[in-house]
Amino acid sequence: MTTRHFVTRLHPDDRVDPGRAGPQVMRHVTVNVAESPLAWLAARGMVSDAQYRAGERLRTDYERAGLAGRVTMRWDAAPPSKSRGGARAADASLARIDAHRRFHAAVEHVGPGLADICWRVICAGEGIGGAEKALGWPSRSGKLVLTLALDRLARFYGTG
Secondary structure: OOOOOOEEEEEOOOOOOOOOOOOOOOOOEEEEEOOHHHHHHHHHHOOOOHHHHHHHHHHHHHOOOOOOOOOOOOOOOOOOOOOHHHHHHHHHHHHHHHHHHHHHHHHHHOOHHHHHHHHHHHHHHOOOOHHHHOOOOOOOHHHHHHHHHHHHHHHOOOOO
């Protein structure tokens, strides 16, 4: 069983505007940094802030695109008709398509050798040790390869 380690941080969507004077309203959220292997590495200073943000953007695109396998049946209601707010369903579909395109473009930008570790650690939430074993890599090589992949992701997403 993993232990929970909660940290209060600023919400990622709330950015400080240096050109704006006076107090700025920002939300504080409590985050379980033990939630993902990438967050665990970031909490210990093993990846830079730009690398962490790029990895989180990849994971967000992966989740928004709906690429993860479903565990249960979909219980969503049928999409509303065009006359009753069908545009909202279309917007959601377009957001999903955009996330799908961004995810695949990011993985292609990272490259075939580095994309495997990105998908396993960032998207699937697999530990680095397990990813090394599954990929047949030597012990303690996964973190180095992951940081190289995160550097490429940071260039792609413009976070670094």
